[in-house]
Amino acid sequence: RVVASTLGFAAVALGAFGAHALKPTLTALATMEIWQTASFYHLTHAVLLVCIALARPTARFCFWFFFFFILLFSGSLYLFALTGIKVIAVAAPVGGFFLLSGWIFLALHRGGEADART
Helix, strand or coil, X not given: CHHHHHHHHHHHHHHHHHHCCCHHHHHHCCCHXXXXXXXXXXXXXXXXXXXXXXXXXXXXHHHHHHHXXXXXXXXXXXXXXXXXXXXXXXXHHHHHHHHHHHHHHHHHCCCCCCCCCC
């Protein structure tokens, strides 16, 4: 829960930071929309991590899989939005592919649930 909550806190803080303190920079680089995409996916998946952390049994593999690829996907977008260096953005599609994979892994996770369809 602590890791997931910290990631959620960071998502909200980075979203607000981008919208206010970094607005001139992101506007000048025309990357505000990229920053917003990064913070949206960051926060969305942080909420998912909280749900996974609270579930019993916990899907640990899925948790850490999502955690790493949240950092890769959103992190690369944050860095690209701040720097405008296009090569950094190459990591985002890789991170996105693995976030999609994480959802499949979560759907297939069998942790002793009474009903795996829920």
